[in-house]
Amino acid sequence: MKKFINDPGDVVAQALAGLAAAHPELRVDPDNQLVIRGDAPVRGKTGIVSGGGSGHEPLHGGFVGPGMLDAACAGEVFTSPVPDAILAATRAADGGAGVLHIVKNYTGDVLNFEMAAELAGDEGIAVETVLVDDDVAVQDSTWTAGRRGTGATLIVEKVAGALATEGASLKDVAAIGRLVNERSGSFAVALTAATTPAAGRPGFDLPDDEMEVGVGIHGEPGRRRAKVTRAHDVAALMVDAILTAKPGGGDAIVLVNGLGGTPLIELYVLFGEVSRLLGERDVTIARSLVGNYVTSLDMAGAALTVCHADEEILRLWDAPVRTPGLRWGV
Amino acid sequence: MKKFINDPGDVVAQALAGLAAAHPELRVDPDNQLVIRGDAPVRGKTGIVSGGGSGHEPLHGGFVGPGMLDAACAGEVFTSPVPDAILAATRAADGGAGVLHIVKNYTGDVLNFEMAAELAGDEGIAVETVLVDDDVAVQDSTWTAGRRGTGATLIVEKVAGALATEGASLKDVAAIGRLVNERSGSFAVALTAATTPAAGRPGFDLPDDEMEVGVGIHGEPGRRRAKVTRAHDVAALMVDAILTAKPGGGDAIVLVNGLGGTPLIELYVLFGEVSRLLGERDVTIARSLVGNYVTSLDMAGAALTVCHADEEILRLWDAPVRTPGLRWGV
Amino acid sequence: MNVEQAREWIAAIAATVEAEAETLTRLDSAIGDGDHGANLKRGFAAVRAALDGFEAHTVGDVLTKTGATLISKVGGASGPLYGSAFRAMGKTLTSPDVTTEQLGDALDAGLAAIRKLGGAQPGDKTMVDAWLPAVAAFRRKGPQAAATAAEEAARATTDLQARKGRASYLGERSIGHQDPGATSTALIFRALA
């Protein structure tokens, strides 16, 4: 394993220290591994907290700031944070109007956030939860853990953050978050496995001409293995899967998201293909992002997220945001 | 080779098509492989053109837009653009006040930009050139090709772009660009080699416990090979090399830049170390960027750039910018 | 089981989890995210530190403290699940010395807590598949049988398709791999034997 780290056990703590040094406008709580808006809690504003395992940077700590999150909890690499930390984040975010938890749908994240929400409730903080489960590679069923939360998390955080900034109630902020999630689908393909600092070697071996199709963002293998194909075919696979699970036309927010080890030039090639294919299916790319936003350490791979957006969602997407990872309009 | 591409010969053209689809506010000239501000030329403004081989994304096309570049030329991967393309970019950028060429110091870039400048001169367009040569891993000497242009290019483009936006003359814009370059030093370390689409395999083999020290951004090997060390020691090596070649204290703009295959979490660990080390040497991180900005395809590695900034440079750094790769203040 | 024996049980779990951390991580790499070993190692190291000097009057005090510490230090799926199990066990064991029957009831309460929290059914390829036969065996034949039953059940998860936890994302590809959580459950029961 070759990484710019000091010690596999301390990666998250030290990355947070680096984030704190780079962003004096944010507050880092090293004990609870939190990233907090410098001016939190904002009086009267619905607070927004997200978090999860680390290794997905800039998600979530990179999305803390005006217009998006009030606080983010960084668990160990690929390990959801603990209730105490989530509770601390919730307290830090609460400006008296309650706090929204944006939770990616993984058993660990769900359980720890649930416990934290209970503890926060005991303290008199109103908490609502939006569960993000956009990854259409996984079949949805009440008998299983359900779909994973991946790229749509960014859109949920952005849109909910914008509505909260306008002074909306906890209930309304939660509702728009759920709407965005419901209208979003994602699908990812990996060319290499991720190497966690703790394991020290790639999570799986992948021959030099194969890819994992339908992967998540935790370095796990995908739904199936296939021969590597041209960018056009990869894009077609992604677009098909998403529009099958989440049909729709008209305006969309489209994210072509690198998994950490894939350079921008390839993501743009992929975006070109995606844009052509979506056009053929009467989906209009109203807004887009191309880059490494919701990652899986050093995994080479890419994910497509499509969110069928209405005017309100687009308006909130366009609203000013000022965070390390996303910034516009301010 | 596993990449999200369709054909190794068409990567640059297709990535530009993707960029055009993602950024309707920009204009892409597919024949000359140019990225141009949608509203270029801006009447009366000093135009700014940069460019070079592709594979360094978001540099340069990702830095086209208000507050930064008017046009960027994308050569083939790691191959400088041709004079015709640079001339076309220069024409597109010329609003009547002349055009600044920001050129990274590589023989190919220098020669092709020189020829284009001559051709532009023949057409009556005034051209000045800023040569960026910040990579202190290379010894400076009049007998050699000199130092390479790397991370400081971004700072030169940003600061010169801001001054041009204020209406400054070509001469003054060139002068601030040269000042920024003179005050900047960079140093990079690679953990893996880059794979160009044309070659199809990594440029060099690197054992699992070794790194290349003092690499550039074209996938070439570095000045020497060494055992991989902790992030702290890598940071110390970088800081030492830069402050030896470019001594100075006080305010600095600091860029911890990934080479394409290194995830953000590691860059933040590195930034934490850099910030401590610079503090010990009385350098104040006045502004910073952490991320993949000046890359070398999929190379795992990181570079540090330090620019000793005065008040004017900081003011121009803070000025509004709206490009795919950098955006703030607007 | 008295307070001292309860402490010994937890210490034995901590030791075996530390020794087997790599195995657990390897199992979790195949069908999960490769952190189960690290999670439990970190968790039980914290439990060890928390119990050191902690004044426990009842067996339940030890187990409740263990559960609370796991919840606040592990994270992931296994943190809340094991943490809740130990907390549930602790709540039922309110005296300094408890009978084997009381311990059996406590283990059953632990299992119930896991099932309630995680919603897994038997056969979903989770720790529930090891807990269930282990608790039954404990009640019928005691700790040795429980450990053996848990180990056998953990091995038997290999043939199952996961319907809960991260392994469920792999669909049919989860078949052929032993569940890491069921494996660590077997370690917990072996430490009790």
Next chain:
Amino acid sequence: MNVEQAREWIAAIAATVEAEAETLTRLDSAIGDGDHGANLKRGFAAVRAALDGFEAHTVGDVLTKTGATLISKVGGASGPLYGSAFRAMGKTLTSPDVTTEQLGDALDAGLAAIRKLGGAQPGDKTMVDAWLPAVAAFRRKGPQAAATAAEEAARATTDLQARKGRASYLGERSIGHQDPGATSTALIFRALA
């Protein structure tokens, strides 16, 4: 050399550059950025297309067109350098048929253009190191000797430390590798022999 022979020379260069592209790229990977083969292949393919149907009245017309095309299609260091060389040669050969002596003068003008543009000294481990002895040998003994001299000189760049071009960034590590540009220069002279 007449116009037809000039065309044949360029066609021969295009063929050999295409055949040897991988070798050139491999050499450039070791001490440069691994594109020299692709650059020249792309360039001479464009030259071929440009000359096809192009009406050339003099030998110089062919070479000037070649140079201009290389400049506008190759990029990198070798594009302007080779492009300027061919353009400089073309300028001196203003008749439909030229003597060997005139061709020798033209090659010298080509070398001068490379040296003026790139500023490389002999021994800097560049294409200049092959051009220099090749031009000298051409003048003394003709095209065969020139090709042999270029090939020997290209091989001899192996022991040099680069002071110009990308290989210079490697410092002492550039020693032990043959210069790609000197190697392609040898191909150009071999195509003339």
